[in-house]
Structures are given as structure tokens and as C-alpha cells.
Amino acid sequence: MREIKYMDAINEAMKEEMSRDETVYLIGEDVSQDIWGTSCDLFEMFGSERVRDTAISEAAIIGSAVGAAIAGYRPVVNTMFADFAMCGADELLHKAAKWRFTHGGKIRIPMVVRAPAGGYSRLGPEHSQCPESLFMRTPGLKIAMPSTPYDAKGLLKTAIRDNNPVIFLEHKNLMGHTGPVPEEEYLVPFGVADIKREGTDVTVVATGFMVSLAQEVAEVLQQDHDVSLEIVDPRTLEPLDLDTILASVRKTKHLVVVDEETSRCGPAAEIGMLVMENAFDYLDAPIKRVAAANYPIPGGYLEQFVLPQPQAMADAVAAVLGREKLDLQGKVVAKGAM
Amino acid sequence: MREIKYMDAINEAMKEEMSRDETVYLIGEDVSQDIWGTSCDLFEMFGSERVRDTAISEAAIIGSAVGAAIAGYRPVVNTMFADFAMCGADELLHKAAKWRFTHGGKIRIPMVVRAPAGGYSRLGPEHSQCPESLFMRTPGLKIAMPSTPYDAKGLLKTAIRDNNPVIFLEHKNLMGHTGPVPEEEYLVPFGVADIKREGTDVTVVATGFMVSLAQEVAEVLQQDHDVSLEIVDPRTLEPLDLDTILASVRKTKHLVVVDEETSRCGPAAEIGMLVMENAFDYLDAPIKRVAAANYPIPGGYLEQFVLPQPQAMADAVAAVLGREKLDLQGKVVAKGAM
Amino acid sequence: MELSKELLIDLYTTMVRIRRCDEKVIECLFAGKLITFYHSCQGQEAPGTALGRSLRKDDYLYYNHRGHGLPKVLPKGMSPKTFIAEHYGRATGAAKGYAGFHNCDIEIGIPGMGGMVGGEATLAAGTALACKLRGKGQVTANMFGDGATGRGPFHEAMLMSATWKLPLIWCVENNRYQQWTCISLTHPKEDLADFAHGYGIPSAVVDGQDVIACYEALQPAIERARAGKGPTLLEFKTYRFRPHVEGFPDFSVQCEGGCRPEFEVEEWKKRDPIKLMEATLLEKGVLTEADIERIHREATEEMEEADRFSADSPWPDPKGLDQALYAD
């Protein structure tokens, strides 16, 4: 199968869906260009009516998408940085997420908010967040978080066709990653986890950029320490495919949840809790989470002490297995987009 | 000891701190009046310079508090409804919470955001939230959540003197509750949980309005079913007194976390996870959480199917004890402020 | 502009129906029959009536909390039955009982209301964008209070609408108070229409008690929008006759004797939009005293019927929660 970049997979999804359905349009600041490289030819193909550069006005961008969606369009917002979505928090967390419910389900809000997320580029607290928990704590939103070009394309197409607001957390650090993507059209359904690596000793649930790190860590642990990780990628956090996670935990008896979001009240806490509630008796050891430490994400040199690092994953694996340190010897490094 | 209302305890704390320190001022929409009854005589005593009614502009209210705090004042914001704080989300979650950290700790942001929180008045998704997880996932904020008049006064005084941004979740339904409050000045320190009821069978961690419900439930369970609950009220969610929670769990071996916030990624998930990470071997049964179901909070009649109800607490206690249903027979009812 | 006799009668009748409906809701509230609260719109019937009766069925209208939209949604075509039923919290309500005070009927261009003052402005911009993209001459209107102009998203939406020449009619009902705070404490200028200048869009200040003046001011704005020439900001000077929210007195420690001076309320009550229109129509000979009596009686009966309908309606079924949360 041909291999293409994550950013190009996103671009293909946009192009295919915009061609298929003329109610789909893209809106945001400098979306005709997109600093992460996903737009390139969209403006040329679809023009300024459907690729809409706006003023710096996140509330209006997101709020207008809600209003257009209610009136029958399918806006795709790009917030440039996931962090900036907070400037339209009421619009996203109240209007997009709750307007349908508030009105007894009488309207539909088919919209996608593409939120380029993630750290490791040392850009500091307001350009590095991966704000999954913010969206998970907000029923009414769906949340997709692709870790590969294949998933990125298939999930984005599904997101655009979904009749509900979808947060699409495309990870900045994955933009240049390549992977197999079929020429033929396909969709990746929501709520279906993907086992990114089969294994026997420890289940590692991971999302987004963490999947690729976990895969590298798993490789080293297998080679150097004969430890076998099973990596489960939920792909969507809402809906969440708990069954696949539970099945894996029942098999391995050990769980590590890896997540780039701040630890406190994060997805790792939620997933850990769900597993405890549903598979307590299968666990041979307490669940471990590897997530960002409870600080804002510092810029510069200090970032590495806050964001989850590969060795911390290995440490967590060692802990659930009751083993001494499993040293990666620096063989896996978390690299940023810049 | 004299008994006063929760709202009057808040009023006393405001008066005492505004008298003690002239850099303290109150700001928000209609704060000279306050729909929840906590302001009454403040405007008369301190005038329009220190009790500042604003335009409907949550971003400016919260953002200006950050700016004034940096310049040496101690603003106390009242958002009228906790939900409205989301209209100043960037200001609260980025500016207030992170500005100090971003600048290497070179400045201080002593401010309080009083956010009247909670549901049960059937006011729907944007007038009923108890958004604890939003703040817990945001390192840089402190979070106080008083459940009694005593705690309300003592915690608010501590909050105003703290040199950091504090979210003060005063619960609308508690405003009219009375309780003992000393005439003499006192402070309630942050990070010190209070055991609101001693017991032996199950530890119930609860905050805010849930404490008073849990106390009523505990009474009925004791009387009718001979089950003994220990109710631990953390009082502040950040800092969190995990030690007291763990000590109680080590004693009772069973934990139910009761919380009004939406279940997913909520405080109950975090506290549950922390207990698992730190006291896994003491647990005789999986931890149970009782929190709002994963929906927006509907208005009207349907609210009761989403917000945590007393019988659900009893059911959780029964579940962790492996008992048949512990029926409260409707003896405890969750009453709203309106 | 010469308005037809039919239109004049229609505007008058609509205002009477709004008043009767508002009174009925208050009566039910104090009888303990409603599920939440109510913000009466008495005194402010004219701008919404003029707007709702000017729009096409396929135009969109965003309203605010005042009367929970009553003076806008009833003229746009919502039945008092579903309106009152929502306030009863019943499954037959305009939000299927999920809200208690937000009212929605997308079939007649009423997308609903949020809980944040001014929060509809950005949605209105998006709906107007949809109207523009669809190219069928639809327009969107957003009517809100003076308080909403304090909010940033309103300004972001104004900018978007002006830049993209969206078919949007911004209508502010300036009743000089946000809850209990007088506009003199929150806004430096008397005329909120002045905000239009920064966005380079036309604006006008309108007598909001005179439904004919309201109607006449709206027509060019709506035509402009339909013709693709962009938004207009209209400011309707008006006043509410009752407290901000029923059951709470209109009191503020900031002002001696309550938040609104007695004489101010009295002055404005002399300009009751229904009475003013009544006088005009009698004078013009468009209506007789008997017509008026009949219009009032019919409105009263309509609201009594709506009340009965609501009281007899079932509660919403919690089994519907999932379907309300996510569309298929």
C-alpha cells in the first residue's frame, strides 16, 4: 500500500469530503494556508467561500460554526492550536456540546473542530496542550484522536459525516509521520479501538502521539528486556471502546494508561477508573498512569520534566510487573514538531 | 455557639477581609446586590470603589482581576453562576492559572473567583454546573468547596489571603443552611480534610452539597440498616488532603466517592485513581463513584435522572459492601435553591 | 411607508397575544405550576412583534431570555401551547421539556436559546453565513438586550457579519437595565447603535414602544440583508414594566429606593406599546372598541386553552436522554 504523511491524509479527507458534500466548509485563522501543512490545495480547489480565513476571533469562529451547522451546513473549524479553542470555550463547551440536548434533541449540530494538539516543541503552556479531559468532561461532544495517517484520514471523514460536534485532536508531532493509506475510499468508525501491537504481559492504552512513543518503547522492552506490551489505541475517547480495553486487561492482568494530557482528572484517570469498576478482579497490580505532571506545560528546557517521557512509560511497566527498572538507555526520544 | 447561615458566613468573611485589607475588592455583575444573598451590606459599608458592578463581560471581569492582582490588589470575583465563568475561560484557565508559572514565578496573582455552583433547581445545562473537574485539570488554581457555614467562612478568609488564584465553589443549595460559626475570628486552612462523620464500614468522600446529602443518607443507613459510614470532606480539592482519605480507607476497606460533577474525568475518578494507586491492597471491593451521569444537566423534570440522588449513594454503599439493596425509602431528598 | 390595515391589525393582535401569554405564564408561575422561573416581557412587545411579523418563515430568529423569547417567537409563528408547555416542563414543550425556558422550533426558523446572555450572537453570524451560502435570500435576525452588548462574542460576531456582509439584522432592545444594574453604570454612551461605527455598518435608533416605528425601521434593514448588502444594527429604546425576574423585587443597594426610580417606571408605563397602538388604530378608524374587546377576549381564551393543554401534557421520558444527546 502507498505510504503518505499524516498531514496529507488529513488533506485528502478534507478534499474528498468537500468534494462529496458541498455543505462542508473550512473556517479559521489562516486556514487557506494552515501552519501545519494540511490545507495546501484546498483554497485553490474550493475558493474563498468554502475555505474561509477569519479575523482572530475564536468565539465567532466556533460559535458561527454552531449556527451554520444548525442551519444545515457542516463546518470544519481549524483552531491552529488546540489551546486557542479556549477562547471560544462557551461556544464549544456550552453551545456546540449542549444546544441540541437543551432543546430536547430537536436540532442537529454536525460540525468538526480540528484542534492541532500536543507538546514537545517547547512552546509553553498556551501552545502545547492536549486538552482531552476538557472535552471528555463535556458530554455532547465526540472526540477523535488519530495516531496514524490511516486513522487520521478515516476518522476525519467519519467526523465530517457525523451529525454531532466532533473534536478532532490532530497531533502536531505526527504531521510528518508516514504510514500506509489505501487509495480507495474508507472510513474508520467511531468507538472501535485498534490494537496497535499485540502482546501478553501488560496492556498499554495510549492515544495520539503517545501511541507512536509506546510502540517504540514496546520494541525496546521486547528486544532488551523480553517484556511484551499490548498497545490498545481507543482512537475515539467518546465514544470509548471499553470492551476492547477490558478484553486486553483480562488477558494481560496489567494496565498502564499513557496519556499526554495533564494527569489530574485526565483520560488516564477515567480509563483507569472504568477498568477498576469493570475488571477489578482481573488486575494483578494497581493500574499505573503515565501522563503530564500536574503543572502547566513550561516552555523551553523544563518541558521535558512535565510532559510524559518514554522512560516513564518503561518505569510504569516495570512497576505493574513488580520488576526492577526497565532501562531504555535513551533509545526512545520524544520529538516535537518544531 | 451561635448558628448562622452559609450565605451570612460568606458575607462575614467578605466584610472582615475587606475591613482588614483595603486591597480587597469585590467585582462582578450585580455584586452590590448578589442574587444569592451574600452581599447585602457590603456596598453600604465599602462603596462603589470596592464593590464594583460591571457590564456583562465575564472575560473582562476575570481578566481584569488577574491584572489588578498582578499590580498588588486582591480582587474577589463573583460570577453569579459558576457556569458563567466559562465566558472568561481563557482568562481563568490560562491567565489566572498559568501567568505566574509562565513567567517563572516572578509575579503573584492573589485573587478569588467565587463561583456559585450546583444544580437541583432544574435550571438546565448552563445554570446548574458544579465544574470542579474543569478547575482540577488546571494546575495553578486552588479549589475550595465549603460544605458548611463554618467552612465557608474560614475557607473564604483563607482564600482571600492566599497569594494564588483560588476558585471558591460556594454551593447555591447551601446558602440557607445554618450551622455553628464562632464569633471570634478563625481561618480554615487549605489542604486539610475534615471528617464530617466518623464510621467504620465504608468511607464516603464527598464535597459541597454532597456532604450534607451524604450525612442524611448516613443517618438513615445507620438507623435502618446498621451500616456505618465515615464521611470525609476534603474541603479543598487543590491542595487535596490525600492522607486523611487514605487513612480512612485503610480503616474501612471500602470507598465510595460522591461528587456532583459530571462523572467522566471528574474528581471522583481522580480520587478513586489516587486511592487505587496508593492503597490498592487495602481495598476489599472496587471503588464506587456516585456522580452526575454523562449528560448535560437537563432543565426541568429530567434533571433528577442526571444529578446524583441519595438512593444512588445508598446503592453504591450496598455495592461496595456486597449487600442487597439498602433502601432509603425516600427519606432523603435532594432539594435545590429555587 | 404606509402599512396596510391588515398588517396594523396583525401587529396589534400579536402584541395583545404576547401580553396575555406573558400574564398567563406569570399566573401559572405564582400558582406553583411551572418548573422554573420567568422573566416577563411586558412593555417590550413592540420590537419583537415587528421583527417576527417581518421575517419569512424560512428566515432565522435568535432571541434572548426576556419573556424567554415570547415577544419574538410568538410573532415568528410559535404556538403559545408549546411555549407554555415548555414552562410546565412537559414533553409537548418547545424543547420537549428538556429546558423549561429555552424554546426551539427549527421548522419555523427558531434555533433556540443558550444560557449565556449575548451567547446567540456568534451563532447568528453562522446561521447568516449559511443563509448567504445557500443563496435563497434568507436572512437571520438576532434580538437581545442592552446587557448583551457588553459581551465580547457579540463584538466578534459583529465584525464577522460586517466583513462578510452577512444577511443579519442585529436588534438591541435597550431597556436601560441589565438585571438590576443601570446602563449608566456599565456603558459610557447613551446610544448602543454607536457601536456600528467601528464595524462600518448602518444603524438607527428606534422608538421601541411604537410598533409601527419598529416595523418601518426594520424593513430597510431586512431588505439590505436580503439583497446581500450586509448587516444593520438597530437599537430599540424600550422598557420592561415588571421586575427582571418574577418573584424577586427590582432592588439594588446602588440606587436609592430600588434599582429603578418609581417615576421612571411610571413615565414609561404611559408609553405602553399596546395602548399606544390601540389609540392609533382607534384614531385611524382601523379598529373599533368592540374589535379591541374581541381581540383581547380571543387572546385570553387562546392562552387559557394553551394552559389546559400544557397541564394535561405528559412529563418527558428519561429514556429519551441518549437520543437527545447525540443525533444518529
Added chain:
Amino acid sequence: MELSKELLIDLYTTMVRIRRCDEKVIECLFAGKLITFYHSCQGQEAPGTALGRSLRKDDYLYYNHRGHGLPKVLPKGMSPKTFIAEHYGRATGAAKGYAGFHNCDIEIGIPGMGGMVGGEATLAAGTALACKLRGKGQVTANMFGDGATGRGPFHEAMLMSATWKLPLIWCVENNRYQQWTCISLTHPKEDLADFAHGYGIPSAVVDGQDVIACYEALQPAIERARAGKGPTLLEFKTYRFRPHVEGFPDFSVQCEGGCRPEFEVEEWKKRDPIKLMEATLLEKGVLTEADIERIHREATEEMEEADRFSADSPWPDPKGLDQALYAD
């Protein structure tokens, strides 16, 4: 207004220092020595210089990302050492290395910067309120780009400042672009100063390439603020000579041949604020060619020294994280 010789030289020297510092940062960036990115301020030295040199030490100044505040914070008194060290990510930096591009020195009235364009406006209102409450004649200034005027919080803050007559000077550097999008695509009007009308505050449009004009426009605004008469909105028409962010070309598919037409860039470069001032000072006989040469040489040396200082500075210690998070 006749500016003193000393002041004229000071303004000129300050602009030269800013230019040299900006060049030095870019040089370090491309040499791979910096920890993040850089948004050059070349071409936009004049407004910030005039502002920074007009304020008292105990006045407050909020800046934006352009030059990461350089053209405002250096004139206000920040040393290029701490500024460059921050870009190196070192513990001696203006945010102790925690940010990489936000710069703070509260001792000289520089509270720092946030990550959101326009996000400082509401803070500036609060700081101005503190100035007013303290009653010592302090003022607050906020200088930001044209793009920031799109954001709602800016408008909320304008309203607050106008209503409460806060001692605040709003300064917009209108360089006609937000990132790669031209203002003609985002704003309906040429002059952003027009926003002042809705808030009833004075405004002026100023030649942002002429540091003397900038200085002269600022004085009455600052005096007004100090005298308790309220805020002013000043719009400085200016232009950036380099791309939005170093390393990314200034390209937009929206515009033929890149986001800014070649001729536009060339036209503006003819109005380099440093060259313009140089000509004025030579003509007035305030400076000789030799003075100019010396000023440039000294600025170059100062920045080399700052570079060495930064490169020799230690990394921040992660043990400090807790103390940075919460104050005692």
C-alpha cells in the same frame, strides 16, 4: 511640541538598540542556539519606543508577540541580557527560562505576556483599575497588533476602561496583517481607531514610522490617563519588514505571489523608522554621521555582550517548578 535634543537622541538610540537586538536574536535562532521561535519586529520600532520612553518606571506596559515585546520592553527598561537569555531558555532569562518568549519584569512595570493574541487587554484593564485605586497617578498601556482587535475580550476591556475612565492607553500597531491574512479580509474598515466611537473615548491615527509623531500623539493620551480622564485609543500605521515568524515564508495561497505584494513591502521599507529619524536628526544637526556610527557600534557591542551572557547562563532547575506554580 518641541522635543529636547536629549530626547530625540534617546528615541533614535533606543530604536537602533531594538533593531540590533532583533537582528542578534534572528542570528542566534538560525545558528540553532535558541529554544523556540521568533517574530521579528523590524520596521515596527517606533511606536513601542515612543511609548516605552514616555512611561514612568512605575507605569505598567503590556505588549504582544511582535518581537516578543522587544520594541516595548527594551524602551521601558528591560535589559537585552535578560531578553536574549529568555530566548536561550536560561535561568537568567526574563521568565527564568520558563517560557522561552514571554518576558516579565514587574519591578519596571512589565507584567508579561500570554499566549493568546489580544489576551492582555483584559489584564490591562485590571492593572489600570489598580492604578486608579492606588491613586498615585500611575497609568497602564497596552500595545498590540491589528489582529487583536478581532477578539471579544479586547472589546470587553475597552468598555470597562471607558465606563470607569481607567488610566489606560490602548495602542494598536496596525501593520495590516495578522499572520498571513490581510486586514482587508478580516476588517471592514481601514481605521481601527474607529472602534473608539462606540466607547465614547478619544482616538487618533498616527504615522507609526515617525517616532516623533508617535511620541507627540502619546503625550496627551498619557496626560489624560494620569489626570483621571480615562482611556484613549491610538492607532499606529506601521509595517513589519520580515515574515510573520522567522523561518516560515510570508506566503498565502489567498494572494498571488505570497501574502504581501513585493511592491508593498518595498514601499514600506522606504519608510524605515530608523532611517527616517536619522535623516531628521542629521538635518536638524542633532547628530553627526560619526554619532550615528557610534550609536550603531555601541548597540552592536551591547547585543554581543548580551549574547555571550545568555550563552554562558545555566538552564533552569526543575526543582523550582513547585515554587513557580504556587506562591507562598
